Amino acid sequence: KRGHGPYQPHEPGYGLEQPAYSPYEDEIPDPQARMLAIKNAKAYLLKTSTKSGLNLYDHFANILTKILDEQPTNTVDIIEDISKDVKCSQFRKKMDTLRDEHFIPPTFQAAEKYKALFVKEGGGEEEEDLEEEMGQPSLPNVMETAFYFEQAGIGLNKDECYYIFLALKNLINVQPIQTCRFWGKILGLEMNYIIAEVQLQEGEEDKEIAEEGEEIVGEGEKEDEAEEEDEQKAKEAEPPKSTYKPPPEIPKEANGTGTNKYVYFVCNEPGNPWVKLPPVTPAQIVCARKIKKFFTGRLDAPVVSFPPFPGNEANYLRAQIARISAGTHVSPTGFYQFANEDEEEDEGADTYEKNPEFEPPPVAEMVESLATWAHHVKGILKQGRCVWINPSQKSEENDEDEEEEEEEGEEQQEERGPPLLTLISEDEGMKDIPAWTAKASTDLIPKYSVAILQSNRWPGAYAFASGRKFENIYFGWGHKYSPENHTPELPPPAQAEFPSGPGITETVDPTVEEETAFKAAQEEALAEAEEWEDEEGEDD
Amino acid sequence: MEVQSLPAALALVAGGGTGLSPERRAALGASLPLVQRDYRFERVWFWGCIQGLRGAYYIAEGLGPDRAAPRSRLYSLNCLDWSLLTPATKEMLALAEQVKGRFQGDPSFDYSLSEINAEAAARLMESDKEPVMKEEARLVATIELIDRAAGIVPRGAFVKTPLGAVHENRHFEGLPLAEAKKLSSYFHLTEPVNLKNKTLLEKADLDPSTDFLDSLEHDIPRGSWSIQLEKGGTVVVLRSLLWLGLTFYHVPMTKQFGYVYFGTGEKNLDLPFML
Numbered sequence: 068k069r070g071h072g073p074y075q076p077h078e079p080g081y082g083l084e085q086p087a088y089s090p091y092e093d094e095i096p097d098p099q100a101r102m103l104a105i106k107n108a109k110a111y112l113l114k115t116s117t118k119s120g121l122n123l124y125d126h127f128a129n130i131l132t133k134i135l136d137e138q139p140t141n142t143v144d145i146i147e148d149i150s151k152d153v154k155c156s157q158f159r160k161k162m163d164t165l166r167d168e169h170f171i172p173p174t175f176q177a178a179e180k181y182k183a184l185f186v187k188e189g190g191g192e193e194e195e196d197l198e199e200e201m202g203q204p205s206l207p208n209v210m211e212t213a214f215y216f217e218q219a220g221i222g223l224n225k226d227e228c229y230y231i232f233l234a235l236k237n238l239i240n241v242q243p244i245q246t247c248r249f250w251g252k253i254l255g256l257e258m259n260y261i262i263a264e265v266q267l268q269e270g271e272e273d274k275e276i277a278e279e280g281e282e283i284v285g286e287g288e289k290e291d292e293a294e295e296e297d298e299q300k301a302k303e304a305e306p307p308k309s310t311y312k313p314p315p316e317i318p319k320e321a322n323g324t325g326t327n328k329y330v331y332f333v334c335n336e337p338g339n340p341w342v343k344l345p346p347v348t349p350a351q352i353v354c355a356r357k358i359k360k361f362f363t364g365r366l367d368a369p370v371v372s373f374p375p376f377p378g379n380e381a382n383y384l385r386a387q388i389a390r391i392s393a394g395t396h397v398s399p400t401g402f403y404q405f406a407n408e409d410e411e412e413d414e415g416a417d418t419y420e421k422n423p424e425f426e427p428p429p430v431a432e433m434v435e436s437l438a439t440w441a442h443h444v445k446g447i448l449k450q451g452r453c454v455w456i457n458p459s460q461k462s463e464e465n466d467e468d469e470e471e472e473e474e475e476g477e478e479q480q481e482e483r484g485p486p487l488l489t490l491i492s493e494d495e496g497m498k499d500i501p502a503w504t505a506k507a508s509t510d511l512i513p514k515y516s517v518a519i520l521q522s523n524r525w526p527g528a529y530a531f532a533s534g535r536k537f538e539n540i541y542f543g544w545g546h547k548y549s550p551e552n553h554t555p556e557l558p559p560p561a562q563a564e565f566p567s568g569p570g571i572t573e574t575v576d577p578t579v580e581e582e583t584a585f586k587a588a589q590e591e592a593l594a595e596a597e598e599w600e601d602e603e604g605e606d607d
Numbered sequence: 608m609e610v611q612s613l614p615a616a617l618a619l620v621a622g623g624g625t626g627l628s629p630e631r632r633a634a635l636g637a638s639l640p641l642v643q644r645d646y647r648f649e650r651v652w653f654w655g656c657i658q659g660l661r662g663a664y665y666i667a668e669g670l671g672p673d674r675a676a677p678r679s680r681l682y683s684l685n686c687l688d689w690s691l692l693t694p695a696t697k698e699m700l701a702l703a704e705q706v707k708g709r710f711q712g713d714p715s716f717d718y719s720l721s722e723i724n725a726e727a728a729a730r731l732m733e734s735d736k737e738p739v740m741k742e743e744a745r746l747v748a749t750i751e752l753i754d755r756a757a758g759i760v761p762r763g764a765f766v767k768t769p770l771g772a773v774h775e776n777r778h779f780e781g782l783p784l785a786e787a788k789k790l791s792s793y794f795h796l797t798e799p800v801n802l803k804n805k806t807l808l809e810k811a812d813l814d815p816s817t818d819f820l821d822s823l824e825h826d827i828p829r830g831s832w833s834i835q836l837e838k839g840g841t842v843v844v845l846r847s848l849l850w851l852g853l854t855f856y857h858v859p860m861t862k863q864f865g866y867v868y869f870g871t872g873e874k875n876l877d878l879p880f881m882l
Contacts, residue, residue, distance in 0.1 A: 141777065148778040172784055173840045220628035224621040252624060254846070256833045259622070361848065361881045500709055504660055509630050523660070523709070526871060527624065542624020544851060546881075550708055553877040 075104055121154065129153050180338035184233040206236055209249050212538045215531045218508040219519040221542065223252065230337035235263055238332060238341050243268045250331065250392075251527075251541030253384070258335040258364025262388060262541075265330050315458045317450060319348040325445060325453035326352065326389045333384065335364060342366060344385040349451025350377050355386035359546055359553045374556055387545045389447065394547075395528035396444040396539045397491055397520065399433065401425050403443050405488070419443060419487065427534050433518035434505045437492040440520060440530070446484045453484070497524065497550050524548055608865030610639045610651055616865050619842050619856040622835075625869040627656070631665070634686035639667060642681060642689050654680070654750065655853075655868030659712025666750055666868075674765060675773035675796070680750055682714070682743075692747040702740055703748030710872050716742040749872045755797045757847040759823060759855050761864050762792045767819045776817070781860040787843045790832060793855070794820035801825055830882050848882075851875050 112124035130153050134142055142149070209232040216222040223231075231249060239247055242265070250264040320327050326349075332341040358372040362380060370376040370383045403419040433439045445453040485493070494502035502524050507516040508531075522528040527543020565571070577585070608616040613635060617626050627635070635653060643651045648669030657664045665686050669679040681689040695703075706718055717739035732738050766776040786792045799821045805813075823832055831849045836842070840859070847853040852870020857863065875881075 139777075145778045173836070174838070177838055177840070217626075218628050218630075220626050220631060221624060222621070222626065223624060224618040224626075226618075227622070252622075254623060254833075256830075256848075258835065359877055359881050498708070500660060508628060511630065521658075553880055555880060 075101070119154075126150070126153065177336075177338075180336075181230055184230055184237070184338050205246055206239055207248050209235065211536075212249070212540070215517050215533060215536065215538070216529065216540060218517050219506075219529070219531065221519075221529050221540070223542075227337065231261060234261075234334065234337040234341070238263060238265070241341075242332070245269075249540070250388070251543075253362060253387075253541070253543065253545040255362035255364035260333045260335065260362065260364065260384065261337060263332045263341065264392075265332055266328075267330055317349040317452065317456060317458055319346060320452050320454065322346060326393070326447060326451075328444075329392075331385060331388055333366070342381075344381055344388070347382070347385045347389045348377070351382050351386040352389060352447060352451035353449075355383060355390065357556050362545060372555075373558070384545070390547070391525050391528060391541055391545070393444050393447045393453070395522045395525050395530070395541070396442065397440045397530050398443045398537055398539075399425075399427060399532050400439050400441040400488075400490060402537065403441075403488060425535070427532070430507055430516055430518045430533065431513070433532055434507045437503055437505060438490045440491045440503075440532075441488045442485075442491060443488060445487055448484045491520075494524075497548070500550065608653055608867055610635070610643075610653060612863065612865070613653060615863070616856065616867070619858070619863075620844070620854045620867055622837055622844060623846065623852070623854050623869065625656075625852070631686045635665075638683070638687050638689065642667060642669065646679065646681075646691070648679070650674075652865075653867065655870075657710055657746065657749070657868070657872040658870065659710035662712030664710070664712075664714075664746060666746075672774075673772040674775065675767075675798075678754075680747055682746060684714075692743060692750075695744075695748045695751040699740075699744050699748045700751060703745045703752065704874075706740065706745055707873075710746070711742055714741070714743045714746070718742070718745065746872075752874075753850050753853060753868060753872075755795070757850050757853045757866075757868075758796050759793045759845065759866060760796050760820075761857055762786075762794055762822070763817045764864065765794075765796070765820075766816045768816075773819075779862060781862055781864075782843075782857065784840055784859045787857060787859045788834060788836065790823040790826075790834065793823045793845065795823070796820065828879055828882070831878060848878055849875055 109124065112127075113122050115122045130146075130150055133149060133153060139145065139149075209228055210225075213222050213225070213228040222228065235247060235249060238244065244265050245268045246266045248264045250262040253260045253262065322330075327346045330346075331344045333344060334341050354372075354374055354376050357374055358370070358376060360370055360372055360383065362384060366379070366381040366384070368380040370378070370380055376383055401422055402425050404422040405419055428439050447453055448455055450456070491503055496502050500523050502522065504521045504523060506519055506521075507513070508519055509516045517531050517533040520530040520532075524547060525541070525543070526548050527545075528539070528541045530539045531537060614632065617632070620626065639651050639653065642648070646669055649672055650670040652668045652670065654666040654668050657666065662684055665683045667681045667683070667689060669681065670676075677694060679694075680692045682692055683689045702720070717737075718741075720738040720740055729738075761779075761782050763782070764776055764779045765773050767773050782792050797820075799819065801821045802819070826832065828849075831847065833846045833848060835844050835846070837844055843857045843859060845855040845857075847855075850868070850870065851873075853866060853868045855864070855866035
């Protein structure tokens, strides 16, 4: 029995104990009994819980205080949550003897980094010096490009664009750069890459080659020491060395030509220091065509794949950038022309210049016909270079034996690619998907619309043209589109140990009769030979 | 993502490079409230855009009082005139998974089924229908597949009432930064599949009002989500690697979250090779 105390009018037990009162009387009974009932109820509410040390009376008081302070909407629907919250907040204060570590969210560090971008170049004297220098590097107007791409719904949000703008300005101040362009953004699993396409000033490229030469010399010295150790070991018994000679390595293109025409700088976020990507080798491009891997966002991450990629993620990134540039960088036809007209037919043409007599066709024409756009980057051949090189030419430096072997081997066919300023209407589609999709940015206001080109082979590559302005950009994961699923290359067939010949092929052992017959035949031959020699000896 | 928060949301999702042009944004702001009025939806979400070869489909979803009920889907070619799509049936889903290649951009385009699935073609021919699949059907089936595989919400954003209906949790204040980096703090907003397979110990810790959906932890293949903190932790962006183009954003400690799809509408079946 619970023992509530005297029952109140609204309670079900009311009036049953005292026959004088009936449940239908409205008259409030003796006020003393009512006060007693209230005190009992309050005492019950103030009973402390054995588990948590809270009591219901204080808890309700806190809840009501919180509700009246905050006045949320539809309180009755969220009352349980409010109650839970109040309990939790109580609990923490009582149990907490340790103070929380002062948590510095990474937001503030990032904000500091972005703020550092906004530093203005200082000093009036420095500005005068800059003007005197020839060939001031051109900072691209990233915001203007972003505006045009935004008309098509492509691009990053304006804040990020501006940070990239400032980061490019820093890059130009730090590195000796002639021209600079925002190439695009490649997404990765953990972090993304922001890529700038840059042409260094002419003197600087030679410096780089010299530096690379020094590095190779350093490695050569180490190799000599290693060889001495090997010779000592060679005097001990060693297993037979393999006679496998790998096919000659195709040399990479010189800096400033072909696939290495531009130098690329990357960073993970605007505000981070720019990192230069190494030049790309044909072997890397050939391998990159066979694999399909996500970028993680760290340049030193290994690329685990089959066929094994010769390099780490920085090289893979550079190879993909080279492929995307070669496949999707376009400009309105006629914007660029060859320096000499003779060079048009020569596939070695690598240089082009702006055509001063270029008349931009109207936007409607640029959208309708793909012949109004042309590639201005040379396509990459199967070999992995833009200009074909015969690998067997290198064998002149090696031994003569090797030269003979290679001449007997296959003669590689000279590869020809499309010449430099080909129209994109000649790009092949995949099955029934055209290589490019062109559209105008808006149908409603044709006067100010911009012609937009989307690549279907490299999803994420876009180009726009509006009057004399045009630009290419890439936003995506960095992979080519293929209608079929990606099939990795199969491992090569198992190497034959040695060619089968008569010396090692199994034959049935000769039977006894065959052996005796053979022996008899041998003795006859021997006897004949002796007679013949005796005859000769008699002649002398 | 909600219509009202569309501009801010698009700015947060723009890290992937694709978004909406100002014309489309303005058109959405004008047409989606009208859709809400005409179809009497409680909420209208802009789902995203599927790029076809010759045009793009802009998709919106309408929700009723129970947020977990099957949603109505509408598509438009210009963000102004919206057409309701018939809900996807199981057969449509099965067929759509087998259709390969890009969307054409023309809703009445026919995919010939004889190439894709001879059995289905035979069945349709027997019942005197043409053995074709319309692009509209493929569209709605693709949207359903993407929603099932990659439509996600933060934990605690939705509550299940004792009657079974699902509502937004008005008491949801956002995930704290530490929780926002974990995959287990995000749920698929579809019928749960893995919940029953949890051990009793795990189930004891769950709160049935908020933990009634599948979390992302056990998605197959593992690693099919990429979590990034942009701007130093101001925004958490999750990108699906199985359906390239689906981006989910959430600003920790606030109520802002949403997902949108900008892509070609094709599943990335090469994912196991690419990880």
